[in-house]
Structure formats: structure tokens, C-alpha cells
Amino acid sequence: MTGSVRWQDAALGVIGTGSLFVLWELASRLGFVSPNVFPAPTTAIIGTLRTVPLLDILGHVGTSLLRIIWGFALGVAAGTVIGIASGWYRAFGVLTKPVIELLRPIPPLAWIPMAIIWFGLGEPSKVFVIFLGAFFPIVTSAYKGMTGIDPALLRAAQTMGLRGPKLLFRVAVPAAMPDLATGIRIGWGLSFGVLVAAELIAADQGMGFMIMNARQLGQVGVIVFGIILIGVMNLITDYFIGAVIRRRIGRWHAV
């Protein structure tokens, strides 16, 4: 793709997004939609920055991100280890697979009541729900990656004398990486999707709490601001994770 075409594409994207915002702004300003129901983007953002101190907003973002990172990191760790082990050691896979297949169709949010019963109303229950969001896509994709390795690859490595852990870590795991990477990205998206609901559980901080609280106070502008904020954070972090994955597992794998 040449440079000028790429610029053109980007410009078109900006025009498209821009016109949507202008339409939204106009609809609200000209009174088609009541600003009390759906404020214009500028009203929402400026209004929020005026009423909610910036430090509070940053605090909410920080708290949420910390929860997601904890839950996600645990999900990646557990999902990768269990998924790879299940795919590599047959006996282990036979034992874990039915349990995972049984629990996988249960949406992470449905665990919220049990999370509260097991971990109380504090941080661990929220982290647990986010963990589940990341764990299942990662464990299944790691398993799939391990079982889908080209057997020729393994045989070639074996002919060259690789065995046991070396074969696993030098050949099999790298070969399963692309699948694992897909799972990790899906997992991150799900962790983010679960966040808001997880923060419904007796939270007093976090972006999910911010918008739920704004509902009780009737601050529609803060809600709209919060929705956009959560979306933007999701977008940025997802881009970041995508970039890290691309760098780590190399460019030959399309992610």
C-alpha cells in the first residue's frame, strides 16, 4: 500500500467519525434529543471535567486497570499453563478437558454470586470474575494450539534428538504461540467486557462504579463520558497488547 493511499484511508476514517460526532452534536444542540437524555459529546466531556475532579477520574481509571491487569495476568498464567499441559500431556488433558468443557459455556458474569460467596465483597471477587473472562478463551486456544501443531515439525525436532521439556519449550510452545496469542487478545477483550459488571459488586472506585454512581445522581453527561472513556481505554490497551504480541512472536505469524 503506498503512502498516499494510506493517508487517504485515514482521512476518510477521520471524516466518517467526525461527521458522526457533528451529527450527534447538532442533534443535541438543535433540540432533537434532549441534552438531559443524551447530551452532546462536548457537553458531556466538558460537563464531566467540570463536575468530577480530574484526580477522581484518574483514580477510577487506575483502580479499574489494576483490577483488569490482576485478573488478566492470573488468567494468562493459569490458562497458558493448563492449556499447554493439557495439550502436551495426554493423560492430563483427558482429565482437564471435561471440566473445562463443562464450565466454559457459563458466562463469567454468572459467577458473580459465587464469587461473592467465596471471596466476599472486596477486590478478590472482582478480580476472580475478570480472571474467568480471560481464562477460558486462553486455555482453549492454548489447548487448540498445542494439539494442532504440525506433526512434521515435532518429528523433525525428534530426529534431531530433541526430547522431553526441550521439545516442549523449544518447538511445541513456539509453534502454538499464534493460537495462544489469539486467545490472549480475546481474553483481554472479555476481561474488559466483564469489568463493568464486576464493579457492580459493592465497589466504591473504578470506571464501572463511576457510571453506575452517575446514574443514581442523574448525571447523564458523566455516564456518556464514562462509556466513551471505557471504550477508549479498551481500544488503547488492545492496540498495545496487539503490538506487544506482534513484536514478541514475530511478524511471520499473522495475528
Add this chain to the structure above:
Amino acid sequence: MRNSRIIGGLTLIFLLVLWQLAVTWGFLKPFQFPPPSRIGGAVVELATKGFPNNQHIWTHVGVTLWRIIQGYVLAITVAIPIGLLIGTVAVLDKLTLPIITFGRSVATLSLLPLVIIWFGTGELTKVLLIAYGCFWAMLSNVIAGVKYVDPVMIRAARTLDTGRLRMFVKVVVPATLPRMFVGARMALGVGFMVIVGAEMIGTIQGLGALIMEARTFYRSDITIVGMLFIGILGFSISTGLSWLETVLLPWNKGLEEVRR
């Protein structure tokens, strides 16, 4: 293959027995880990007496299912034509790309407070939330499906002097179908995810409401039954979809890698 299934089943039975014994011997608290026997009892109770306020399990399943179907069908019927249009017209695709990327990134449940302000806590709110979540999953797959139709097929059709409309109906749309099924499955997953969150507010009917209500009444056994029913429901619908796919698209077997 069959052997590993039997072993898998035995593992599950073994774990259930272990769980039951752990509770009887006092290693696990029955409230935190309601044993299989209590869960079985809860199923019977839900089927005969109902919970809460005599809402039978079938009411919960039916209500949840109906909400999902409404939102899902709404999302898909809107997403398919829009997606076909955007995928066909390159300029539209470029204009909308960032909007769609952002729309997908918005956490569906973060819309909950806004939608409640607009439409209250009733049915419409739940259906719209499900529809929103399903919509983007479906839309991006339809667009991708149209954009990545094998150019060989298009060229082949062109050599046969196919007109534009005919090309669209006979070549592009059928070639997009496998990807549409991918979208339909992803959308379903999103729908099941959203429904649980949406049902936590303003209702006592539906499986999401059931599990939350059960917790407030310290009936963790009922919570687990609710979770199992959500899982079974999601699993059966997604199995049904893949069955439908093999019936409708018997030629399609090469899309395994994007189907996740």
C-alpha cells in the same frame, strides 16, 4: 477418542463424588460449595415449587431465551444488510472503519446506566443491550466476509459475463455466508454474556435474576443450578447453530481457523 470420553465422564463423576464427600466430612462448607445432592434437590425444587416467588425454572429459561432471541434477531437483521452494504462499497468501509472499531470496543454493559435512563429497567433495556453487543460482532464479520471473498471467484464470474446484481446475489452473498455464521456464533456468545449482566437489574425473572436472587436468600445451591442452566442453554444453542451451518453450508469446511 471414545476411550477418552469415557475417562472424561468418569473424571467428572469422580470429582462430583469427591465434592460430596468433602462436604459430608466437613472439609468444605455446604453453603460455599453446595454438594451435588443439594444441587439435585434444588433442581427438583425449581421444577416443582419454583424460586423466587414460585417462578418455575422453565419460566426463567423461557424469559431469558426470549430476551436473547429478540435482541439477537434484531441485531442480525440490522447487521446483515448494513454489513453487506459497507463491505461492497469501499468508501463506506473506510469512512466507517474507526466508528465500527470503537463501537466494538465499547463495553456493552457500560451502556446499562444510559439505557436505563432512556427506557427504564424493563424488557426493552435488556433486549437493546443484547442487540447492541450482538450487532457489532455480526457486523464486522459480515463486512470482513464481503471484503475477503476469493477474488478468483469474482474473476471467474466476470469471465462468464455476470452482471453486477447477479454477481452480488449469486457469488458475493453465498461466499459471505460462512463468515456470517462465524459472526452469528460470536454474537451469540456476546448475547449470553450480556444477558446475565442485564438481568441483574430490575427483574426477578430470567436465569441472571435467578442466580442473584438466590444469593440474597443464601441459596447458593440454586445459584449453581441457574449457572448450569445458562451454560446448558448457551451450549445447546451454539451446537444448534453449528448443526444448522453443516446443513445449510455443506460445502464449507475451510473456515475452522476463524471460528473462534
